[in-house]
Amino acid sequence: MTGRTECAVIGAGPAGLAAAMTVAESGVDVTVIDSAPEPGGQIYKAVGRSPLPDTSALGPDYALGRKLVAAFQESGIRHIGATDVWMITDDRKIALLRNDQASFLQAERIIIATGAQERPVPFEGWTLPGVMNAGAGQILVKSSGVVPSEGVVLAGLGPLVLLVAWQYIRLGVEVRAVLDLTPAANYLRAAPHLPAALLAGNYLAKGLRMQWDLRRARVPIHTGVRLIRALGTDAIEAVEFVTWGRTRRIETPVLMTHFGVIPETAMTRAVGIRHDWDASQQCWRPKADIWGNTEINGVLVAGDARGIFGAKSAEWSGRLAGLEVARSLGRLSREERDAKGAPTQKAMTRDHRVRPFLERLYAVPDHWWKDVPDAAAVCRCEEVTAGDVRAAMRAGAVGPNQVKAFTRAGMGPCQGRQCGATVASMAAQETGRPIGEIDLPRSRFPLKPIDLGTLAALELPAAELSGEASADQAPGMDVGGSKPQRALLEDAE
Amino acid sequence: MFKRLTDASRPKVTVTINGAPVEVPAGESVAAALIVHGERACRTTAVSASARGPYCMMGVCHDCLVRIDGVPNRQGCRVIVADGMEITHQSGARELKP
Incomplete structure (x- = not known):
């Protein structure tokens, strides 16, 4: 069965929700598809129905998401949750997988807003049960109110290490130690970008406040940490690390690590968008203009999926992509799009000023x-x-x-x-x-494991099965067939 | 190793974990329910039979694969518990039924 929509938005985090609401403002029929059951993405996970008796412990930024998610829910925009996108064909048919059933959704425009994932940095023992991402700790607390019961060690570099530790002490969780892996040299490289970062808003003040709270709660913060190892046989028992020339060991049943975030590019790579290595963000980013247009006709990217700028900028970049979709479908003139987008672009530029500082401070050394x-x-x-x-x-x-x-x-x-x-x-x-x-790792459809039985049960329109499809309707399973159309980019970044 | 901070009045469902019935709050993920009930590992790997547990909790890593209602290779972090659900550890590779 093939459904239809004018604009499909993939991902229901801040970028996807803002994009969908912007597109809908212009009267475009829009459908949001998301892997999670509820809108909000990882950052605003379960924001409307927190299992915690009091969410203030999570800090004010989490509460910001409530407004966005509530506005989306009130908008009545079609939301298909708990659904994976496993393929996008050249003619913008989106292959869905929900409850072990596959189906297609035909879209005229697609906004990919799949967000970010934590940057994997392997170390000895990182596959042991009890070793998790710091982001996993956040998801557990936001969606299930679940926290470590017998202590936790947080290790790595980046704002999330501090944030999770801070949230845990406010929730009464024993934080046995914070291991700060930020290399001393990073401070020197970041320092020249400090004045610009201060203009971006209160990001740095928040970080200092959290450090202060942690020290006041007598959480040991080890700096200059290198070479962490998780020790144990069937699960982690201790973490060992080097700090200022000494090897130390802390017993812990849970170790949460974080080394920054990178765009989740499996989908943008698979549809054929070119990606460039961003040396400052240390990740591949899909090539896109300020509006999110990519080289693939009708496919846009928004939010952290196109580069790591955080939740606020993700929302704004979603809005810009939404305006561009409305323009390209004839609902807005170029002038209207530009006028509506101008304040958003200005806010984004200001917000991005913190990035050069953060990117250098939390850079992973070669x-x-x-x-x-x-x-x-x-x-x-x-x-x-x-x-x-x-x-x-x-x-x-x-x-x-x-x-x-x-x-x-x-x-x-x-x-x-x-x-x-x-x-x-x-x-x-x-x-x-x-x-x-270095060559980009190739990404191929299906983007998620799918049972052969589920594929076999998929009903395809008869024309596609008999090979009578016209060139612009060629089924995308034919990887060697029609190449996606390349569009010219406007204002390429 | 993990506990819930949720208030006890929330609606519950009953699932079984490796055959033992447990009450868990409705809306919780299978992976969260497993670690709260002391199951740090949810499977052994297909390659070396080493123990693995939930790692990313967001559907990326595929380390929290478990058998749910007889179906192996389900992502525990993405399946929400339901009344009567049978959750069991998964050993090694998924078997192929003829």
Whole structure:
């Protein structure tokens, strides 16, 4: 069965919700598709129905999401939750998977707002049960009110390490230690960008306030930390690390780590958008203009999926993409779009001023990729170790696509989401080439594991099955067939 | 290792975890229910049979795969508990039924 919509928005975080509401303002028929059952994304997860008796412990930023999610729910925009997008065809048919049933949705415009994921940085023992992402800790508390009961150690670099520790002490959770892996050299590199960052708003004041609260709560904060190892056999028992030349060990049943966030690019790569390496954000970003237009006709990107700028900017970038969709469908003139978009662009520019500072302060140093011990798993799914990856490179592999063929790294159920960037970073280190010259890991449909039985039960229009489809309706399963149309970018960044 | 801070008056459903019945709040994910009830690992891997538990909680890593109502390879972090649901550990690779 194939449904129809004028504009499909993939993702219901701040970018997707703002995009959908903007598109709808101009009378465009819009459908939001999201992997989670409820709108809000990871940042505003369960914001309307928190299981916590009091959400003030999570801080004021979480509460901001309530307004956005409530406005979306009141808008009556079609929302398809708990649904995966596993393919997008060249003629913008979106293949959905919901409750083990596959279906298609034909869209004229698609806004991809799939957000971000935490940057994987392998270390010894990171596959042990009890080792989690700090973001996972946040999701547990937001959606289920679940927190560590016998202590937790938080380690890594980036604002989320502090935020989660701060939320935990406010909820009465024992934070055994915060291990700050920010290299001292990062402070020097970030310092020149401090004045601009101060103009972006109160981000830095919030960070200092959290540090102050943690120290007042007598949480040990170890700085200059390097080389963390999770120790244990069937689950983590302790974390070991080096700080200022000494090796230390802290017993803990839970270790949460965070090394920054990167765009979730599996979908943008698979539809054929070109991606460039952003040396400051240390990630691949889909090439797009200020409105979110990509090289693929009718496919736009918005929010953290196009670059890491945080929740506020994500909302604004969603709004710009929404205005552009309304313009391209003839509902707004170019002048109307520009006029409506101007204040948003201005707010975004101001908000982005904090980024050069944060990106340098929380940059992952190149030598970390050399420091990954040979025994540590790089590909968690196929259990391919750093030693295996290095051996493949010595045997001639020059990037993630060859390493995948040599070792199976990236061939498991997560489809390279946890190892693609690591292997590319390691390849740059091992071969001495700039990472911008390393091939992007290829992403292919289906984007999510799908049962053959589910595929077989999919009803396709008769014309597509008999091969009578016209060129612009060619089914996208024919990967070697029609190439997506490339559009010219306006105001390319 | 984990506990709930939720108030006890919330509606509950009964599921079984490895055969043992437990009451869990409605709306909770299977992965959250597992770690609260002391199940740090939810499966063993297909390659080396090592223990794994929930890691990203957002559907990216596929480490929280479990068997739910007899169907293996379900992402525990993305399935919401339902009354009567049978949740069991998954050992190694998914078997193929002829």
